[in-house]
Amino acid sequence: MKMQKSDIVKLLLDRGYSVFDLYHNQIALAVKKENLLNDLIFLRSIGFEHLSFITAVDFIDEGEFEVVYHIWSYTHKVHILVKVRVDRNNPVVPTIINLWEQAQFYEQEVHEFFGIKFEGNNDLSPLFLENWVDIPPLRKDFDTREFSIRLYDAEVDGGDR
Amino acid sequence: MMAVLRVFLFGIFAIFIGLLFMGIGRKVIARIQLRYGPPFYQAFLDVGKLFARKSITHNFVMDLGMVMALGGLLATMLFVPIAGHVAVKTSTNLIVIMYLMAIGYLGMAMAVAASGNPNATIGVSRALTMMLGYEVPFFTVILGLIIVNGTSSLELISQSQAGSILNWNMIKFPLAFIAAEIALQAMMGEKPFDAMIAPAEIASGPMVELSGKYLGLAFLTHAVSIFVETAIIVNLFMGGASNIFTFVLKQFEIYLITIFIEAVFPRFKIEQAVKFLWTVPIGIAVLQLLLILL
Amino acid sequence: MELPPAMTSRWDVERFGVGPMATPRQADVLLVTGYVSLKTLKRIIRTYEQMPEPKWVLAFGSCTVNGGIYWDSYNTITNLAEYIPVDITVSGCMPRPEAVIDALQTLMKMIQSGEAGAYKKYKENYEYYKANQDRVLKKTVPVLGQTPKNDLEGKDEDAKE
């Protein structure tokens, strides 16, 4: 049973979500982290079965991280960005590995690059970096250029070796 | 003194022909793959280079095993008649030849076990399993030929086919020849029976820890094994030859067939290979055996 | 990535007697194809040390000379020659297959004329190379001086390697 995007927006508004209409088939949805799991279960039950990926954005000026879950419905052909805002000083989000298995690796990735903890996920070991002792690299206050210059003697104009 | 020189010359000759075949084989495969390919003498350059390099040994057993592998095959070669010449004029008994051939693999197994690399261990266990696979059909084929000729001497079998081409066992017993061809493919470790090397699976298996001279020795072993195995087939099925040149030409024909099959087949898994060898070639060989006996 | 075309039917480096080998033990030339991340550097050093002498290194692409397009990345080194001795470099990103073949032939000429002997340098200046390797691989203090606020949990190194 295919629903139009407008129907989905209406359904979500009725349930009291804050919905942002983005493009012809994209919706953004801001949820609270306490309700995240329930909301995702609800979305999945109405046909949003494909988790594209999980990513995060560092809004350093607002002192918050935003974790974004990209969810697509093969039946309705609608893409939803489910967003959770968490405090930058204590970034904890409930895990969703019980909903989608592949979330395990996305959560590991987000944890590694942003330092966001996923409550309930026991294996948040680093996936990509080895022996990393600085702050997580994708945070806005991490300066990769300065890092490269200090550690690898990178030269700004390519150097003349 | 003459005998020693003779043995020595036979060894050099086998290595030379084997390496030449390998070089030409690489060129042929390259042409099948629509490319230019290396020069035909590339195998000689490779071996020369490998012997000039520093090599890493793990222990004494590894040295011994590599020498044993080459030695075993060279010893086999001494009993195989080449265009009527035999290096050691005692016996050209087929059974002896087949048993001596196994020594080569055992030497390889020793060397590899000493290196301790898991890839190499898997590779050599596969090689020994494969040996189990191809020896059964090959012995069945040989059994048929022994019954027909009433002798197990390779020299006499090859002499019995003298005269016209119609006397060749290849024409008289085509099924046996097909079965032997399949077994030969496995004996040489060419595709589809190259599970022991399999770069994509176990990083070239037994050779994984071999460097420099050891790899060179492995190359030479392979060269001699090509020579010996094609020589056995030529003697069994193509009536040997009256002069060395014809003999090598016939060997080359056999080798070409192997190369063509090698170029267009992927490899079996080891269990699939053994299953195949124990059904198809054995079936053909037993059928031939029945035809001979009835 | 331009290596497969160079090896296969169109360019066919095998006609010059160059072919890929399965393991470092059998190889003469180590081709470092492109950028080197920290994790890879560790393996490259190990591979290089496994190769029997004489051995040569062909560094492939601008990224191995000065970092190329990844010069300011936090995870890629900028100059490979600081960590292992490089005999010959090919510029470009990606270098064309012709460039690879030319480099291999130049390397062959250099070997014949005795110019290519960087592996001797590695022995002589082992302390220099080792110090550089350790500096980037075994760092214990944050390079930028900032310590991560929330400690990354479960940060277990794969010590078995």
Place this chain on the structure above:
Amino acid sequence: MDAPSYTLSKIAERDNLAVYELFFGPNHPGMHGNFGYVLEMIGTEIVKVRPNAGHLHRGFEKLMEQKLWVQNIALVPRICVVDPDPNEVAYCTAIEKIMGVDIPDRAKFIRTITLEMSRLTSFLMGMGALGAALGLYTPMYIMMADRDLILDLFEWLTGARIYHIFNIPGGVRNDLPEGWVERLNEVLDHLEKRLIEYDKLVFENPIIHKRLKGLGYISKEEAIRTGITGPNLRASGAAYDVRVDDPYAAYPYLDVKVITQDGGDALTRAVQVRLEFEETIKLIRQALKEMPDGDVRLNLGNLSMLKVPKGEAYAKVESSKGEFGYYVVSDGGLKPYRVGVRGPSLPAGLLYAQKHLPKMKIDDVAAWMASLAICPPDIDK
């Protein structure tokens, strides 16, 4: 993750069999790209797998925050070298979505043609790699040479063989050169003729069938649930294709035929690629026929001073390996605020490695990897 419960490991525990570790990659000849699995093995059977990713991590997402909008186009194709154009198109489409512009029709068609050509190169490489993983090198050599014919066309069109940097916000860099379309048609004819040979060499080869049949089975429901996309999903029987579901570029104007099969195993996936290869050739032909005249780019002013309004967008593209997505956040400045990349290989390369590889023998690892078309750079980013 817990060790998959497998009887062999219990037997091993009981009998004190030695469990040893084998490093499959990064410098293993059976590995595609710089990636690795640490396999815990008993004999030749795998008991447990630890993916060892990150050898190709370059920090793209961070680097993109440092560069201008247009500079990043040079960076994005490097995320997946085998199939570079989907990156460019997805990134540009995301920018265009935020800016709310619609590019000229001719530009859409040219984008489509480059995308499909890129798909052809990737498929050729994938089919060749599958053969090579099983020890069949001949088709790989021939396919790589055929792939070069397409790369030559790319060089003619864009100036580069691999990293084309051809799609820009607002369209494409330049129009098709004279004589290019004729040459493309010749190449397509040639490829169609070669398909017969590929069939004989690879897809009708009894040993290939024997090796791949039943290997790495994924059911339809499982594939959808775990985020498998692209040919792998369609080989499991789900008729989903981004080109149809969420059309971009010129796909709304073309008849994209979604091919599905029901096998779900490695053999089906291999055949799927071959069927889609044929379909791709047809699609390019159709696009060439229906291509309108007109401009190939919008005038967006000086691109190096391009400012994208505040906003965010997710754009996805059907690459040869599945859904390639770019999530772009702009704060209205000269540089992206954040770019998130969704690579198609992650579920297959990491999750299914842990699901499929235990119980498998070492023989099948390379073939399994090639059949799922795992592209390590887009896992690592």
